[in-house]
Amino acid sequence: MANEDVQMGMASDEIFHGVPLTDIPTLFQTPPVLSDMQDLDDRGHTFMIKPFKYDASNPNLDPEPIHGMGNYHDIWDDEHVRMPCSPLHLTNDRAPRWPIIQNALAELKQKCDEKIATVNDIKIAIDKSNGTNFEIGSLQQVLNQDYSDDQRAYFMSFTLPKMVSFALEVGNICSQPPPLLNIKTNRTVTMSQRQAASLLACGFFCIFPHQFNRKIDNKHHSYQSFNFNHLFRSGSACQPEKLKCILHYFKRVSEDMPKGVFSFRRFSLPDEWIPKWKESHAPLCKIHIRTDRSIEEMHGLLQVDFANEYIGGGVMREGITQEEIRFTVCPEMLISILVCEVMLSHECILLIGCEQFTTYSGYADTFKFKDNFIDTTPKESWGRKLCHVVAMDAIEFKDPVTQYTFENMRRELIKAYTCFRFLKSMEKCMFGVATGNWGCGAFNGDLQLKAIIQLMVASEVGRPLVYITWHDQTLLESFWIVYDYLANQQATVKDLCIYLQLYSMNHKQSGLFDYILNVPVSSLREAYKNDSA
Numbered sequence: 001m002a003n004e005d006v007q008m009g010m011a012s013d014e015i016f017h018g019v020p021l022t023d024i025p026t027l028f029q030t031p032p033v034l035s036d037m038q039d040l041d042d043r044g045h046t047f048m049i050k051p052f053k054y055d056a057s058n059p060n061l062d063p064e065p066i067h068g069m070g071n072y073h074d075i076w077d078d079e080h081v082r083m084p085c086s087p088l089h090l091t092n093d094r095a096p097r098w099p100i101i102q103n104a105l106a107e108l109k110q111k112c113d114e115k116i117a118t119v120n121d122i123k124i125a126i127d128k129s130n131g132t133n134f135e136i137g138s139l140q141q142v143l144n145q146d147y148s149d150d151q152r153a154y155f156m157s158f159t160l161p162k163m164v165s166f167a168l169e170v171g172n173i174c175s176q177p178p179p180l181l182n183i184k185t186n187r188t189v190t191m192s193q194r195q196a197a198s199l200l201a202c203g204f205f206c207i208f209p210h211q212f213n214r215k216i217d218n219k220h221h222s223y224q225s226f227n228f229n230h231l232f233r234s235g236s237a238c239q240p241e242k243l244k245c246i247l248h249y250f251k252r253v254s255e256d257m258p259k260g261v262f263s264f265r266r267f268s269l270p271d272e273w274i275p276k277w278k279e280s281h282a283p284l285c286k287i288h289i290r291t292d293r294s295i296e297e298m299h300g301l302l303q304v305d306f307a308n309e310y311i312g313g314g315v316m317r318e319g320i321t322q323e324e325i326r327f328t329v330c331p332e333m334l335i336s337i338l339v340c341e342v343m344l345s346h347e348c349i350l351l352i353g354c355e356q357f358t359t360y361s362g363y364a365d366t367f368k369f370k371d372n373f374i375d376t377t378p379k380e381s382w383g384r385k386l387c388h389v390v391a392m393d394a395i396e397f398k399d400p401v402t403q404y405t406f407e408n409m410r411r412e413l414i415k416a417y418t419c420f421r422f423l424k425s426m427e428k429c430m431f432g433v434a435t436g437n438w439g440c441g442a443f444n445g446d447l448q449l450k451a452i453i454q455l456m457v458a459s460e461v462g463r464p465l466v467y468i469t470w471h472d473q474t475l476l477e478s479f480w481i482v483y484d485y486l487a488n489q490q491a492t493v494k495d496l497c498i499y500l501q502l503y504s505m506n507h508k509q510s511g512l513f514d515y516i517l518n519v520p521v522s523s524l525r526e527a528y529k530n531d532s533a
Contacts, residue, residue, distance in 0.1 A: 017479075027386040031380050054260075065172070079182070083209075085098050103128075109168075170202055181340045189264055204250075224310050244369035245358045258355060261383040261384050267348050277497040284491060287467060295434045346418055348419040349391040351389040359371045392419040394439025403444070403449065406504040409453065409504060447475055485516070
């Protein structure tokens with residue numbers, strides 16, 4: 001494993017170390033074999049649709065709501081989303097709010113149909129629906145300044161009235177409230193793309209009641225708001241750009257509603273499943289390290305979302321780093337904000353089958369909506385695209401020094417293991433993991449430490465690792481040198497664990513990579529051969 005493993009592509013910056021990308025198994029090569037929906041024996045799995053099977057010869061077959069159209073079953077409790085159309089959604093005066101919302105949106109739609117609607121009419125409809133006054137400076141900028149006259153006219157006369165209809169028909173389209181994926185639960189919800197469009201339209205018009213978990217008596221710190229009012233406000237330059245992506249999504253689904261399905265799965269790792277790291281003889285996994293691609297370009301792999309503990313992070317506000325960008329170009333992922341409670345240290349959320357609708361350029365302050373995107377990702381038998389994303393939240397280190405305690409290293413190991421381990425239905429499909437500099441931006445993570453932690457976990461679960469260093473050539477080279485050194489000495493997960501434990505006591509002396517290179521695996525084993533911790 002030497003210089004011959006350095007591969008050069010067509011362009012000078014297309015360089016990688018490790019095995020070729022073609023040697024990394026993908027979902028496309030061995031798609032999961034799924035039970036038919038009606039045969040699935042999982043009490044924690046809620047289907048918002050009737051049993052559906054994707055037929056490539058009839059791609060326009062549209063999944064039906066679980067109770068059929070026009071047959072809404074309301075549920076108002078701590079286990080389900082509180083829906084805007086619920087009879088129990090009340091004003092402060094205890095009057096039903098849904099008729100107020102219906103009237104406000106119907107008035108807006110009438111103006112759209114008469115081709116006299118303005119951006120201010122959107123504000124009036126939102127304000128009337130909520131009985132309050134919202135500021136919508138970013139939305140006004142997009143529609144009144146950034147859009148051409150033709151774009152604005154098309155949105156106001158075609159897209160917007162369709163969005164109103166999606167919102168007004170939410171009870172018919174969804175037919176029941178989605179379940180909440182609460183903390184400490186193993187739950188999954190599967191719904192159609194049409195249902196997602198309806199829920200997203202309700203979020204656009206800011207008509208969802210506040211969601212909270214009464215069991216922990218916390219109205220504000222358990223769920224994020226799914227309503228768009230914060231995104232509409234004047235603020236950072238990225239907010240209008242995010243809105244352009246989301247409005248383009250509504251344009252697409254208004255013109256041609258996609259007929260697919262997607263799922264969100266919350267997984268809570270039992271304590272007894274946590275690996276005994278210092279007893280593991282698992283060898284190092286195969287690795288592919290590169291700088292010149294993004295994680296979302298690693299099609300067919302498990303793609304890591306560098307998540308906030310509140311899934312979606314700041315996407316509904318001013319945030320626009322890796323997670324927020326992914327949710328902006330794949331707006332169906334936003335639904336996870338509505339249904340998912342804050343993640344605990346041993347939990348993750350899988351987003352399966354969400355479609356990408358736009359492309360973008362830039363990052364953070366330079367982020368820009370770019371263009372339409374046609375997502376040609378193949379589908380599996382349920383009609384979900386073969387796109388698996390896992391939300392993996394890192395610790396935010398206010399004081400970066402604290403990340404070198406073994407307690408914090410162990411937390412990150414458990415989080416990564418929770419995310420990288422295989423679902424039972426996927427155990428025969430050893431597709432790789434695409435990740436990178438997890439928690440190494442605003443959360444102050446150490447690039448070298450996070451690389452070794454993720455290498456260690458991928459090796460433990462037996463999955464090949466595609467590591468994107470995001471234009472960091474220095475990390476590409478240094479990570480490869482350390483990997484090559486460890487592989488040549490036949491290092492195991494146990495060895496990596498001991499390195500981390502020792503480094504937690506010696507981190508002031510050098511960087512982790514240099515520390516590893518200066519301590520041979522053989523001497524490490526000799527010193528700790530009697531250690532049974």
